[in-house]
Amino acid sequence: MAGEERDLTNRDDSRPVRVKVDNVKKIYNTRNGEMVALNGVTLDIHDNEFICVVGPSGCGKSTLLNIIAGLLEPTSGAVYCNGKEVKGTGTDRGVVFQQYALFPWLTVKKNVMFALEMRGIKGKQAEEEAMKYLEMVQLEKFAEHYPKELSGGMKQRVAIARAYAAEPEVLLMDEPFGALDAQTRTQLQTELLETWQREKKTCFFITHDVEEAIILAQTVIIMSARPGRIRDIVKIDIPYPRTQETKMTKEFMELKNEIWSQVYQEYLEVRK
Known part of the structure; x- marks a missing residue:
């Protein structure tokens, strides 16, 4: 539902909760006044879950990741990792950015x-x-x-x-393949999936690419235009292992159309 806040804690998932985001709001003070980046985001991220987050530019995706990482503080609300409130960075969370940071x-x-x-x-x-x-x-x-x-x-x-x-128990990835060419990106997607299935990490992955989200994730979160909220949650039931041939299937194309149509509606909201 467009603009309706969704709560991932209602998902039917028996796995332990690794990260809990509890009613997080983030306000930036700018030259033009207050800017609400996130407005009441609540979700649970489960053990060994692969979540991808998509949405238009400026919807608060990176802000949310940075709050989970402990690099930013929420204006209100809280984030918990393994039941402990996040108060800064920690070894239980690892971050991979688009810039290589080596x-x-x-x-x-x-x-x-x-x-x-x-x-x-x-x-x-x-x-x-x-x-x-x-x-x-x-x-x-x-x-x-x-x-x-x-x-x-x-x-x-x-x-x-x-x-x-x-x-780390949680791997946070902020568009790690966004600056790469298509062939390299495809190769790293495959390698990341193989590593995730072997190492059993919890992954929270931000991307602008709907196809990338579907090929990687068990769950795709669609963020609304600013102020950032959870617009919808889409479960990806395509079995692993997933390959580039997976993108040619009817199931994949239907999911792509479903998710992209919502992302595009939010993009239009940004342009108003």
Whole structure:
């Protein structure tokens, strides 16, 4: 329903709740006065759930992710991770941004080792563990390279490996493939799904791409135009593993039309 707030806590899901977003509101003070970015968002994110969030630019997707990450404070309401209120960043949540956020002065291996050292793993053990995570993203042969020597897709793989090396319970991803070419994006989508199914992380993934949301997620959240609210929740019942051939199926196309039509209506609201 357009403009109607939806509550994901009503979903029939027997898995434990990993993250609870409780009536979160976020107001920014701008030169033109107050701007409400989020207005009463409530949802539960379950253990090992893959959620994708879509919506028009400015609907508060990244604001919501940053509040869950502890990088922003809500104006009102609260976020809980494993039952504890989020008060800043924490090792239980890992973040991967569209910008690769790698340390340019460190090699690929040492970028991943940084996350391990934050967990207290050092020396030879950290090196061995870092190589395991680089193997996971098929970059073990580039361990001694520097970020400037890598392509965009390879840099993002390093960022994902480093995020996993931190062993967060929740992986927050803000359009991590948005700046990549179509072929690289498709490849990383496949690799991310394989890693998620193997590692059993809870994933909260923001994207502008409806096809990407459907190919990855168990649940797609559609955000309304500013002020950001949950407009609709769409369950994706397409079984895994999903491939690029999945996009050709009738079920996929129907879901794409259903979600895109709602996103487009919100886009029109932004333009008014």
